[in-house]
Amino acid sequence: MTKQNHSFFSLLQIGLSIHHVNKLSERRFGMSLVQWCLLKQLLDRPASSAFVLAKATGVQPSTLTQTLKRLERKGYIFITEDPRDSRKKLISITRSGMLGVKRVRKALLGAFPEMHRHYAVLGKVEKILLRYTNESHRL
Amino acid sequence: MIPLFSQNSLKLLESLSFTDTLYAFDYDGTLVPIVKSPVKANLRPSTELLFRELCERVEVAVISGRGIKDLSARLSVKPQYLAGNHGLEMSGKSTKSMEKAKRDCSQWVRRLKKISFPQGVELEDKKFSLCLHYRQSRNKAKAKQVIEAAIETLSPKPRVVGGKCVFNLVPVKAPHKGVAVHELMKKMQAKHVFYIGDDVTDEDVFSFPSDRIMTVRVGKKQGSRAQFYIERQSDINRLLRHLLRFHPRPVKVNK
Numbered sequence: 001m002t003k004q005n006h007s008f009f010s011l012l013q014i015g016l017s018i019h020h021v022n023k024l025s026e027r028r029f030g031m032s033l034v035q036w037c038l039l040k041q042l043l044d045r046p047a048s049s050a051f052v053l054a055k056a057t058g059v060q061p062s063t064l065t066q067t068l069k070r071l072e073r074k075g076y077i078f079i080t081e082d083p084r085d086s087r088k089k090l091i092s093i094t095r096s097g098m099l100g101v102k103r104v105r106k107a108l109l110g111a112f113p114e115m116h117r118h119y120a121v122l123g124k125v126e127k128i129l130l131r132y133t134n135e136s137h138r139l
Numbered sequence: 140m141i142p143l144f145s146q147n148s149l150k151l152l153e154s155l156s157f158t159d160t161l162y163a164f165d166y167d168g169t170l171v172p173i174v175k176s177p178v179k180a181n182l183r184p185s186t187e188l189l190f191r192e193l194c195e196r197v198e199v200a201v202i203s204g205r206g207i208k209d210l211s212a213r214l215s216v217k218p219q220y221l222a223g224n225h226g227l228e229m230s231g232k233s234t235k236s237m238e239k240a241k242r243d244c245s246q247w248v249r250r251l252k253k254i255s256f257p258q259g260v261e262l263e264d265k266k267f268s269l270c271l272h273y274r275q276s277r278n279k280a281k282a283k284q285v286i287e288a289a290i291e292t293l294s295p296k297p298r299v300v301g302g303k304c305v306f307n308l309v310p311v312k313a314p315h316k317g318v319a320v321h322e323l324m325k326k327m328q329a330k331h332v333f334y335i336g337d338d339v340t341d342e343d344v345f346s347f348p349s350d351r352i353m354t355v356r357v358g359k360k361q362g363s364r365a366q367f368y369i370e371r372q373s374d375i376n377r378l379l380r381h382l383l384r385f386h387p388r389p390v391k392v393n394k
Contacts, residue, residue: 044330045351046154052350078150083366085143092154 014125025047027108029062031104034059037075039101042093047080058130060066142373143355143367149381155353157387160221161329162193163252163320163344165336166203166210169357172372173303175274177263178312181213189379191216196386197329202226202319204307206265220327222266225300225309225340226319236313243310248294253386254289268313269297274304300302302338316340317347324351337372341365352353 016034018107026032031039042048043057048056054064068091071077076097082088093101109115141148164170170190171180179353182190193199200220203210207223214221215221224228227240248264253273256262259276263269271289276282286306290299297308309315316336324332330351334344337357345354345364357372369378 034348042154044158046158046331047151047350047353049350078147080142084364090151092151093157094150095153095157098154098157135171 011129017097025108028106029104031076031100032110034063035071035076035106036101036104038064038067038071039093039097040105042077042091042100043101046092047090048092049082049090053091071097140356140359140363140365140368143369144377144381148367151353152381153301153385155331155333156351156382158330159197159328160331160333161200161324161327162382163200163202163220163323163332163334164203164215165316165334165338165341166205168303168337169373170201177261177270177272182215183376185376186379189376189383190266192383193379193386194218196383196388198329200320200323202316202323202334202344204265204268204302205317206269209265216301220323222316222319222323224265225307225313226316226343227267227309227313229322234316236310237267240310240313243295243297244269244308245295246295247297247308250293251289254285254292256285256289260286268310268366269308271306273306279304284357300340302340307340309311311323315343317343320344321347321349335369335378336365 020030022034026035037057038053038059045052045056048067050061050064059067068079069079070072072079072104075094077091077093079089079091082090143149143152145387167173167177169182169310170186170296171182174180196217198220199218200222201210201214201218204225205223207221207228210221210223211217224240227237244267245265247269248262251262251269257276257278259273259274260282261272263272266310271286273279273286289307289359290297290308296311298311300307300315318332322333323329332352333355334352334358335355336344342364344352344355353367354365355367355369356363357369359368359370369375
């Protein structure tokens with residue numbers, strides 16, 4: 001197999017594995033990776049709109065809506081009206097959500113103790129994939 | 140505007156405690172009640188106790204129309220940051236705009252001292268801005284009229300910010316409270332700011348274009364840009380108690 005072909009197969013495996021890790025994380029720790037990332041953003045940005053959250057995390061709006069519903073059911077977030085515009089909603093993390101973020105981070109670090117060593121490589125792969133998704137209209 | 144002490148608003152206030160938040164307070168009418176004579180505006184003992192406790196636990200700023208020297212003398216509790224003269228004066232900072240403000244104010248004082256104001260009108264020279272108080276006037280409507288006419292004669296033209304029985308004169312294009320809050324946020328690398336004020340000058344913060352400032356007004360007012368409100372100044376202790384509850388004292392570990 002050529003290096004390029006191998007790379008594409010690796011990408012597929014990574015995608016499938018991330019999906020698997022996401023599910024496993026939710027089963028084991030009560031929170032998927034996607035949920036954890038959203039909550040982490042909310043920790044630093046109380047009272048965010050869905051638009052701001054989607055932009056900050058790169059999560060698609062349709063995925064975001066479903067994920068937010070699940071987080072609200074779990075009591076990790078609460079949604080309020082924007083005091084300045086009752087048509088808009090603001091999303092904030094609860095104390096339970098804050099404690100969950102810390103707990104799951106600890107668990108993830110325990111499960112993937114070496115992940116931080118590959119931070120630079122992961123960053124490069126992320127850039128390549130983002131470029132692909134941003135320029136996909138040219139293909 | 141939504142009441143700050145509603146269930147959801149308090150949950151929102153609590154969520155600020157999960158991240159690096161700067162808690163900023165206006166002074167007159169917010170931390171201290173409005174009094175007839177500005178000289179007598181001091182923290183109630185109960186508020187002082189709670190405020191001291193808060194300053195020990197989190198980053199706190201007081202942003203006032205008073206000068207920093209005056210503010211500092213009134214606060215036995217020293218918060219981490221002070222900004223005076225409606226945001227123009229920041230601790231340890233001397234700028235071109237402050238020098239210009241000083242010159243403009245001197246010219247205004249010279250002009251205003253030549254005018255005969257009704258009894259009860261008090262000119263307060265804060266070096267970088269001026270206040271014309273008329274709370275002690277018997278005929279407030281008349282006093283207001285005379286003050287407005289006097290302001291028209293000033294050169295350079297000041298930016299006039301009304302308040303509770305007071306006209307605040309600040310140089311045009313001088314930094315305001317909104318700018319001060321933003322500067323402090325950058326300085327301490329805060330992710331969010333909580334700001335509470337009671338007056339027209341605080342609207343510069345309430346309307347500052349940032350989604351990282353939670354704004355609260357003392358007293359509900361139609362047309363205010365603040366997101367939340369508390370009913371009256373005497374509710375300040377209730378607010379401070381909530382903030383202390385959200386920021387418990389760290390447990391000391393005996394080694």
